[in-house]
Amino acid sequence: MLTDDLLNQLCFKGEGSDLDYKAERYPFSGATDEAKAELLKDILAMANAHRNGTAYILIGFKENPPHPAAAVGVPTEGAIDDSRIQQFVNEKLESKLDFRYEERMFKGRHIAVISIPKQPRPFYLKKPFANLLKDTVYIRRGSSTGIATPREVAMMGSVNTARPPAKVDLEWRSNNNEPMASAFALAFYEVADDLPDFSSPKKAYDAFDFRSVYIETHEDNRQFWREAAEHLALKSRLVTVRVKVTNYSEFPLTGAKLEVHALDPRSKAVDLDLVSELPKMPVPRWSILRRQMERMSALPNLRSHSSQMKVDSKEGGPVCRIRLGDLLPGESAIADEDLAVLPGMTGPHVLKARLLAQELNPPLTFEHAFEAQGDVAILDVARLRALILQNPQRNAEA
Numbered sequence: 001m002l003t004d005d006l007l008n009q010l011c012f013k014g015e016g017s018d019l020d021y022k023a024e025r026y027p028f029s030g031a032t033d034e035a036k037a038e039l040l041k042d043i044l045a046m047a048n049a050h051r052n053g054t055a056y057i058l059i060g061f062k063e064n065p066p067h068p069a070a071a072v073g074v075p076t077e078g079a080i081d082d083s084r085i086q087q088f089v090n091e092k093l094e095s096k097l098d099f100r101y102e103e104r105m106f107k108g109r110h111i112a113v114i115s116i117p118k119q120p121r122p123f124y125l126k127k128p129f130a131n132l133l134k135d136t137v138y139i140r141r142g143s144s145t146g147i148a149t150p151r152e153v154a155m156m157g158s159v160n161t162a163r164p165p166a167k168v169d170l171e172w173r174s175n176n177n178e179p180m181a182s183a184f185a186l187a188f189y190e191v192a193d194d195l196p197d198f199s200s201p202k203k204a205y206d207a208f209d210f211r212s213v214y215i216e217t218h219e220d221n222r223q224f225w226r227e228a229a230e231h232l233a234l235k236s237r238l239v240t241v242r243v244k245v246t247n248y249s250e251f252p253l254t255g256a257k258l259e260v261h262a263l264d265p266r267s268k269a270v271d272l273d274l275v276s277e278l279p280k281m282p283v284p285r286w287s288i289l290r291r292q293m294e295r296m297s298a299l300p301n302l303r304s305h306s307s308q309m310k311v312d313s314k315e316g317g318p319v320c321r322i323r324l325g326d327l328l329p330g331e332s333a334i335a336d337e338d339l340a341v342l343p344g345m346t347g348p349h350v351l352k353a354r355l356l357a358q359e360l361n362p363p364l365t366f367e368h369a370f371e372a373q374g375d376v377a378i379l380d381v382a383r384l385r386a387l388i389l390q391n392p393q394r395n396a397e398a
Contacts, residue, residue, distance in 0.1 A: 002113055007106055010056060011068040015143040017049040021061040025074040025112060028085070036088070037130035043089055045140040046116050047097055047123045048148060048156065054118065055140075060111035073109030080112070094126045121156045122148065167248040170258075170353060170366040175240040175275070175338050186343065186374040187236040191229045195381060198224035198284055218285045227282035229379050232387055234278055239341040239370070244334045245355065247327040253357035256324040260339065261317060265347035269317025274309065275338040309337045327357075343372040 013019050020042065027035035046055040060074040082101045090096050099116045122137040132138075137148035137156075148156075172180035199220050221227070243260065247253050262270035311320045324333040343349055353366040377383065 002102070002104075002115065004106065007058075007113075008068075010058060011061070011071075014065065015063060017140050017142060018046070018051040018053065018055040020046065020057045020140075020143075021063045021069050022057060022059045023062045023072055025059055025078060025080070028080050028088075029078060033130040037132050039085075040089060040092065040129065041132055041138055041145065043097070043099060043114065043116065044093075044123055044125075045138045045145040046114075047099070047119070048121050048137055049140040051118060055116040057114040057116075058111065059113065060109060071107045071109045071111055073111060076110050079103050079110075092125050092127070092129055093123055095123060097123050122153055164250055166251075166253070166360055166364065168253070168355060168364055169246045169248060170355065171244040171246075172351065172368040173242040173244060175242060177242065180241060180368060181370065183371040183373060184239050184343075186239075186346075186372055188345065188374055188376045189229075189233040189236055189379040189383075190376065191226075191233055192378055192380040195225040195229060197222040200285060217288060219288050221282060221284055221286060224282050224284045225381055225384060227279065228384055228388065231279045231281050232384065233379055234340075234342060237342055237344070237372075237374070238275075238278070239343065239372075240275055241339040241341055241351065242335060243322065243339070243353070244332055245324055245327065246332040247329060249329055249359075251359060252329060253327040253359055256327050256333070256355065256357040258322040258324060258335070259354045259356070260320040260322065260351065262341050262343075262349060262351050264343060264345055264349055270349060271342040271344065272311050272318035272320050273340040273342065274311060274320075275340045277311075278340055309335055309339075311339075346372050346374060348372075 010019060015021060026039040026042075028039065042057060046057065049055060058069070060072055061069045062072045063069050080101065080103070085101045086099075089099070097116075098119055099114060101112065101114050103110065103112045105111070124137050125132055125134050128134045137153050138145060139148040139152060174180055199222070241260075243258065245256065245258065247256075260272075262272065264270050308323045309320065311318055313319070320339050322335045324335075327333055341349075341351065349370055349372055351368040351370070355364040355366070357363075
């Protein structure tokens with residue numbers, strides 16, 4: 001069944017090879033064969049048209065360029081049952097045509113819709129009906145209907161022998177491999193501008209007490225409050241996403257690559273990063289000896305994900321590019337890292353993905369909508385202390 005959103009989108013399109021508007025319902029019950037032939041011819045022409053997706057005949061609509069088509073409606077009396085039209089059409093054709101007829105309400109108007117999925121063609125009559133000819137392929141070209149040429153019919157046959165459409169499933173998951181939720185309770189912190197340097201209480205020295213003599217082995221991380229604020233501000237609005245792609249096609253996908261980005265309620269790009277790249281919770285004090293050794297011999301960066309998963313902003317907003325490699329029929333691939341989606345405000349958000357492969361033209365697209373909920377607060381030292389104490393692990397690290 002068509003949704004109101006899809007009908008609204010169709011109203012913004014002009015008539016063409018995949019869309020036709022009819023202000024009035026087709027004559028059917030009690031109509032002459034000549035009147036019914038108009039319905040049959042339009043369905044055949046749409047079924048035989050060259051197009052990429054489902055074709056629609058919207059009944060009870062009037063084209064109104066340059067404005068969207070208007071729903072004018074048809075009388076509720078005389079509604080036609082889908083089964084009757086199915087029988088009427090398919091008993092006259094050489095091969096079965098898959099289509100759907102439905103009547104429903106839209107914007108307070110009674111309307112009807114004929115949906116014709118893309119399928120192997122041509123379709124034609126096995127015997128004459130009214131003014132329609134046997135073995136004649138009627139086709140819609142743009143907004144007009146005609147008879148297909150032998151070359152057009154031959155091209156239809158060649159398309160039927162082409163590779164079947166790709167069947168790919170993309171699963172949006174959380175970091176525990178559960179299906180991704182549709183709503184998240186987050187916190188949006190604004191870091192205070194006046195966070196002080198961190199300093200810990202120093203042990204007083206008493207010249208008459210030998211127990212007060214000690215060697216200083218640790219020093220304060222003076223940036224601790226600022227580093228902790230950066231970590232917690234990101235952690236509080238983190239939505240962790242893991243993606244899994246499964247190839248259900250009859251053929252392999254070569255060099256599969258996934259591109260993921262997110263949009264906020266203003267249709268602006270949302271910050272993205274890899275979870276492993278987010279700043280870690282800092283420590284307030286560190287070993288002087290260990291820190292000196294780390295400075296003297298910096299460890300090499302041994303990241304293994306760099307060639308498979310990367311976030312960049314080359315196209316104006318953050319995009320995560322995930323290289324999945326070749327996917328055999330029935331094979332699945334899971335991104336080797338978790339993606340950090342970082343909403344900056346409350347409201348509806350949407351994740352968008354584009355799957356590219358040598359066999360996919362055009363690329364496949366996927367979406368997942370979710371709601372970000374939460375309040376805005378100032379992240380000062382007092383709140384930082386409270387947040388750190390709430391988490392024993394963070395407290396131990398500190």
